[in-house]
Amino acid sequence: MKYSILALAALSLMACSSEVEVNYKLSETVPVELYVESIYSTFDLTGVERVGTITADYVHLDYSQNGDTTVIRRSFEIDNSRGYLKNSHPAELQWRLPVVETKGVDLRTVSIQGFDEFDSLLYRIPMPQRWRNQLLNPDYIKHLERQERHRYEMTHLLKGPVPTKGNITKILEERGRLKFGLIQIDSVVTSGFQTLDKRECLNYTVYIKEKENFPYYIWEQHVNSKIGTEKFQAYNKGLSAEYETAYRVAIDPTNGIPCQEQEIKHGVHTMVNAKTGDTATFRSSTGLERLYTYGATTPVEK
Numbered sequence: 151m152k153y154s155i156l157a158l159a160a161l162s163l164m165a166c167s168s169e170v171e172v173n174y175k176l177s178e179t180v181p182v183e184l185y186v187e188s189i190y191s192t193f194d195l196t197g198v199e200r201v202g203t204i205t206a207d208y209v210h211l212d213y214s215q216n217g218d219t220t221v222i223r224r225s226f227e228i229d230n231s232r233g234y235l236k237n238s239h240p241a242e243l244q245w246r247l248p249v250v251e252t253k254g255v256d257l258r259t260v261s262i263q264g265f266d267e268f269d270s271l272l273y274r275i276p277m278p279q280r281w282r283n284q285l286l287n288p289d290y291i292k293h294l295e296r297q298e299r300h301r302y303e304m305t306h307l308l309k310g311p312v313p314t315k316g317n318i319t320k321i322l323e324e325r326g327r328l329k330f331g332l333i334q335i336d337s338v339v340t341s342g343f344q345t346l347d348k349r350e351c352l353n354y355t356v357y358i359k360e361k362e363n364f365p366y367y368i369w370e371q372h373v374n375s376k377i378g379t380e381k382f383q384a385y386n387k388g389l390s391a392e393y394e395t396a397y398r399v400a401i402d403p404t405n406g407i408p409c410q411e412q413e414i415k416h417g418v419h420t421m422v423n424a425k426t427g428d429t430a431t432f433r434s435s436t437g438l439e440r441l442y443t444y445g446a447t448t449p450v451e452k
Contacts, residue, residue: 170352172308174406176215182407182442184209184224186245189437190235192372195379199435202371203233207245211442213407219260220406222252222302234375238281239367244294247271252298257306257327259299265291284366296332303330304356304397305408307338314352315342334359344400347443351400351409358395365391365419368434372419385430388422413438 190203208228214221226246231237244250250264268291272282307327312318319337322328328335336357343350369389373382393415400409415436422429 168314169311170314170403171311172352172401172403172406174215174220174306174309176213176220176405179212179214180405180407181445182211182213183445184211185441185443186242187439188239188242190233190239190368190371190434191436192368192377192432192434194377200377201233202375202377203231203235203239203242205231205233205236205239205242205245207231207242209245213405218255220254220306222254223249224251225249234371235281235367237275238277238285240285240290240294241297241367243268243271243275243285244297246275250298252302254302254306256309257303259302262295262298265295265298268294281370300333301411305399305401305411306406307356307399308352308354308401308403313340315340318354332360346400346409349402349409349444352403353398353400356395356397356399358393358397360393360395360415362391362393362417363389365389365417365434368417368419369421372432372434382421382430382432384425385421385423385428387424388420388429391417391419391434393417408440408442410442411438411440 186205186207186209188205189201191199191201193199207226207230209224209226212223214223226248229246231239231242244265247264247267250262252259253261269286272285307322308318309325309327312321317337317339319328319335322338328338336359338354338356340352340354343352345351366389368391369386371377373379373385395413395415398412400411401407402409413436415434415438417434417436418431419434420429420431
């Protein structure tokens with residue numbers, strides 16, 4: 151079902167109520183422990199959803215502010231990934247980079263550092279050489295940096311007074327906060343507060359349509375694992391995908407530090423047979439979750 155339809159249905163039951171002021175002011179550095187978990191699945195030829203890769207990482211974050219610049223510095227701690235692409239999923243290997251520092255002013259990032267270590271990371275992690283060769287493509291680093299910007303933008307989307315419940319799409323449009331080149335935002339909906347990590351966190355969901363032209367990791371999992379079938383191995387050109395995404399954020403409105411993020415992405419992937427030119431499609435489902443905890447101690451790996 152279309153996310154836009156779901157959003158409208160929810161809105162019919164929800165009226166705008168009180169407002170809350172959202173800001174990103176930090177008087178001192180705030181240490182945060184972040185747990186990241188991602189589940190990647192595709193559908194086999196019978197239509198049954200099959201999980202192929204589950205990634206899980208613990209990283210440490212330091213949030214600070216320098217003038218009007220927000221600085222987010224993260225360092226890798228523990229990996230506990232499993233499944234088909236646990237050591238070679240490009241969208242998830244970014245969490246294993248030693249240090250990444252993102253700087254942003256208001257809604258936009260102004261610099262990202264740390265991804266120049268990605269190639270070195272690929273040689274430190276055991277994986278089949280054919281996967282390593284694919285991931286050494288410099289386009290992947292550009293893609294990972296775009297993802298970093300995307301996460302920053304989604305968690306800095308709100309600013310100033312916003313209704314705690316309701317469709318705030320028009321408000322954000324009027325404030326110029328929904329202008330993005332590569333994504334199409336259908337709507338943004340706030341759904342009130344919940345207590346997370348002893349913080350009162352405001353929930354909002356961004357409904358997005360996205361396109362991607364190099365989903366190699368999904369193709370690899372679907373075609374070469376036990377999920378797919380060998381008949382599709384020749385369909386290795388013209389890879390593209392379209393996603394409908396519900397990106398949910400729970401944020402502490404007093405300082406702008408997230409409490410939780412969840413992404414549910416439903417994708418339709420197109421692939422082309424290099425010899426015949428025939429096309430084929432398959433579907434994927436991706437669930438991403440990130441939990442932010444103030445001053446927590448990272449669990450010991452079992």
